[in-house]
Amino acid sequence: MNSELSRQKVEISLDGVCKVFGKRGRQVTVLQDITFDVHQNEFVSLLGPRGSGKSTLLRIMADLLQPSSGQILMEKEHPREVRLRRKFGIVLQQPSLFEWRTVQENVELPLEVLGQNRSDYRHTVDQLLETVGLTKFKDYYPWQLSVGMQQRVAIARALTLDPPILFMDEPFSALDVFTKDKLQVELLAIKTKTKKTIVFVSHSVSEAVFLSDRIIVLTAHPGRIHSIHCVDLGEERTAQIRESEPFQTLSADIQTSIYQGQAPKTE
Ligand SMILES: Nc1ncnc2c1ncn2[C@@H]1O[C@H](COP(=O)(O)OP(=O)(O)OP(=O)(O)O)[C@@H](O)[C@H]1O
Structure with missing residues (x-):
């Protein structure tokens, strides 16, 4: 080491x-x-x-x-x-995204589940989307993305709660x-x-x-x-x-x- x-x-x-x-x-x-x-x-x-x-x-x-x-x-x-x-966050081989939620909605899901206000976490989610290079695709649905992009969404979602x-x-x-x-x-x-x-x-x-x-x-x-x-x-x-x-x-x-x-x- x-x-x-x-x-x-x-x-x-x-x-x-x-x-x-x-x-x-x-x-x-x-x-x-x-x-x-x-x-x-x-x-x-x-x-x-x-x-x-x-x-x-x-x-x-x-x-x-x-x-x-x-x-x-x-x-x-x-x-x-x-x-x-x-x-801890987990990312598996398959991205397992929710098909009916946009990229942004998938990434903010863990915060939504915790009952936080969207206005409070908007900035966090925007930054995560920027980190994984998906800002321009935030309103897309998973089926509109390549598998690589879907995996980026899964990584962002795993990082949502930091x-x-x-x-x-x-x-x-x-x-x-x-x-x-x-x-x-x-x-x-x-x-x-x-x-x-x-x-x-x-x-x-x-x-x-x-x-x-x-x-x-x-x-x-x-x-x-x-x-x-x-x-x-x-x-x-x-x-x-x-x-x-x-x-x-x-x-x-x-x-x-x-x-x-x-x-x-x-x-
Ligand atoms: N729930 C289970 N019940 C019985 N055997 C299992 C179970 N889960 C895994 N195994 C067995 O445990 C062994 C290790 O499996 P595991 O998937 O952890 O290995 P791996 O190194 O990740 O394999 P791979 O390189 O193929 O992905 C395998 O022989 C598998 O069949």
């Missing part, structure tokens, strides 16, 4: 998290003894072979699933309390390569501007290296931590960094870790 991050406060702490699915006799251990910390303003990606439990782990962190054992604390609080206080933490599960995997590259650059800019702590599930080594401060590689069946990789590429990252030697070397190391973490084939 770079020295600046190690000085930051621990925002999320996982201690011996295990997850077993199924009933007695047919149990499958999906996650085993997952222990790591995420620091404030850190971008941590979870990578690993298919079925290594990346999404399950993210869902446990976001209180959408419960661990079978072990615990997660977010500044000494259980994820349930943190979720109820709306201290949560310190953002959980993202393969948010760009359905996008074409150009839109994906563009949104990755935009996400880094958002992270720098808003100082969020981000936990991100990805299938793409290059995406994870481009975005992250640290990458956690999980093994499959069961999902254990194989290795943790620090990404020392600096804060300012442009698309060209992908061509650099440190980027390529780190990507190759991580790819090797993922291969090593694949479950042995059974005959």
Whole structure:
């Protein structure tokens, strides 16, 4: 970990998290003894072979699933309390927008649910739309937007209540390569501007290296931590960094870790 991050406060702490699915006799251990910390303003990606439990782990962190054992604390609080206080936002692979609401109405929904007055939050929503580059499209409906634009709306909506933490599960995997590259650059800019702590599930080594401060590689069946990789590429990252030697070397190391973490084939 770079020295600046190690000085930051621990925002999320996982201690011996295990997850077993199924009933007695047919149990499958999906996650085993997952222990790591995420620091404030850190971008941590979870990578690993298919079925290594990346999404399950993210869902446990976001209180959408419960661990079978072990615990997660977010500044000494259980994820349930943190979720109820709306201290994290979630962005999933599918944007899941409300088709009958405009872009602006989708983004302001969390504030509306809290019963706040539109006049009080207008400025916040305008700024968010500006941050994700959708000001001109605020009166459009989701079906009038490309998937990349819809995902930007989902990101803005996750940021509406200004949560310190953002959980993202393969948010760009359905996008074409150009839109994906563009949104990755935009996400880094958002992270720098808003100082969020981000936990991100990805299938793409290059995406994870481009975005992250640290990458956690999980093994499959069961999902254990194989290795943790620090990404020392600096804060300012442009698309060209992908061509650099440190980027390529780190990507190759991580790819090797993922291969090593694949479950042995059974005959
Ligand atoms: N509700 C469930 N009940 C039983 N098994 C489940 C359940 N949810 C997930 N699993 C199993 O847990 C394992 C891990 O799934 P998960 O989706 O977390 O992995 P992943 O690493 O995100 O996978 P992928 O890379 O394919 O997206 C898989 O074998 C999956 O079948």
